[in-house]
Amino acid sequence: MMLDFAGVTPVMALLAVILGYLSGSIPFGLLLTRWAGLGDVRSIGSGNIGATNVLRTGNKKLAALTLVADAVKGTIPILIMKEMGGETAGLIAGLAAFAGHLFPVWLGFKGGKGVATNIGILFGLYWPLGLIFLAVWLIMALLFRISSLSALTASALSPLWAWLLGKPSYVLPLIVIGALIWIMHRANIARLVKGEEAKIKLGSHA
Numbered sequence: 001m002m003l004d005f006a007g008v009t010p011v012m013a014l015l016a017v018i019l020g021y022l023s024g025s026i027p028f029g030l031l032l033t034r035w036a037g038l039g040d041v042r043s044i045g046s047g048n049i050g051a052t053n054v055l056r057t058g059n060k061k062l063a064a065l066t067l068v069a070d071a072v073k074g075t076i077p078i079l080i081m082k083e084m085g086g087e088t089a090g091l092i093a094g095l096a097a098f099a100g101h102l103f104p105v106w107l108g109f110k111g112g113k114g115v116a117t118n119i120g121i122l123f124g125l126y127w128p129l130g131l132i133f134l135a136v137w138l139i140m141a142l143l144f145r146i147s148s149l150s151a152l153t154a155s156a157l158s159p160l161w162a163w164l165l166g167k168p169s170y171v172l173p174l175i176v177i178g179a180l181i182w183i184m185h186r187a188n189i190a191r192l193v194k195g196e197e198a199k200i201k202l203g204s205h206a
């Protein structure tokens with residue numbers, strides 16, 4: 001079944017875009033680290049506002065909170081718009097939330113890499129897709145202990161899982177999201193090719 005974009009009124013579509021973008025553009029990593037007195041997370045590590053860079057502050061709980069918050073900001077606008085305008089309106093909101101996280105107007109359009117927000121989007125659209133993403137990420141992380149490789153693999157496979165689970169209407173949007181995640185990880189990909197990408201440190205007490 002394909003999504004019925006013709007069934008979404010211009011007003012509903014605009015509302016979905018605004019709600020999704022505003023939700024997605026909330027820079028939780030930056031806000032939480034500042035509230036915790038850790039300064040500007042953009043000044044350390046990769047300069048990213050996502051959970052992985054927040055972890056470089058040494059505060060695991062704050063990194064976990066950032067991960068959850070960045071995911072939820074993708075889920076909430078989808079659920080709201082699905083209730084108000086149906087599945088297509090929810091998808092529009094999800095795509096807008098993803099764009100908001102990657103390109104937040106408040107930070108000069110320089111945001112995160114989108115992995116956590118993508119997880120939230122998957123749960124909002126069809127929760128089994130979210131669970132499978134997490135499962136693939138975990139398996140890859142256990143095998144190779146490289147966070148970026150886990151995320152890249154999971155995002156690349158999401159369109160396939162959508163097709164296999166009988167959600168063909170989600171395939172193209174997930175291809176677009178996956179492609180953007182890969183683009184945002186281009187520096188990580190370069191390090192992976194060179195064998196220089198950092199590995200997950202198990203048992204770290206930082």
